[in-house]
Every structure is written in structure tokens, then in C-alpha cells.
Amino acid sequence: MKDQLIKNYINKLNISDIEKFALNNNINLSNNETNVIYDIMKKNYKDILNGNYDTSFKILKNNLSNDNYEKVKNLFFKYKEKYQHLL
Numbered sequence: 486m487k488d489q490l491i492k493n494y495i496n497k498l499n500i501s502d503i504e505k506f507a508l509n510n511n512i513n514l515s516n517n518e519t520n521v522i523y524d525i526m527k528k529n530y531k532d533i534l535n536g537n538y539d540t541s542f543k544i545l546k547n548n549l550s551n552d553n554y555e556k557v558k559n560l561f562f563k564y565k566e567k568y569q570h571l572l
Contacts, residue, residue: 487571495530498523512556514549521548522557 503523507514514522525533525541533541538561546554 491530491534495526498526507557510556510560512553512560514553518549518553521545 500519500523503519503526504514507519507522521544525544529538529541532538542558545557549557
């Protein structure tokens with residue numbers, strides 16, 4: 486059931502959701518950076534949920550500013566720790 490809920494959420498996810506979430510967490514993304522994160526979320530969410538996020542982080546490192554990469558990485562691990570028990 487949780488897999489279906491996550492899949493439904495990801496299917497409804499849009500670019501503005503990424504932008505709003507980033508801004509709410511003091512991350513100012515360029516349009517390109519927002520698109521990269523959106524693409525990763527859409528294509529790699531199952532791998533990320535299964536703990537296979539190295540490839541996604543490599544893509545982020547190559548496409549985000551150093552500052553935004555660190556902020557996104559720290560935010561990911563903050564939420565991973567907070568919600569791991571639900572996954």
C-alpha cells in the first residue's frame with residue numbers, strides 16, 4: 486500500500502512542487518537545477534527509496550551549484566532520517 490501511495494504522489498509531482506519545497510527550505514534553484522531534481526525524482530524514486538541513491542547524487546553533483554548540492558544532500562539525509570521508519 487505504501488508503495489502505491491508513493492507512486493501516486495510521484496505521478497502528481499510537478500516542477501512547481503520542487504520549486505516551492507526548495508524555497509521553503511532556503512534553496513534557490515535555477516530552472517535547470519529544478520528540472521534535474523524533477524527528472525531524478527520521476528525516474529529514480531524507487532532506487533532512492535531502496536537506498537540506491539549514489540547515481541542520483543552523482544547526477545546532482547554534476548548539475549547543481551556546489552552550494553545547492555550540499556543543501557539538497559543535507560535536506561535529503563535530514564528527511565531520510567526523520568521518515569525512515571515509515572519506509
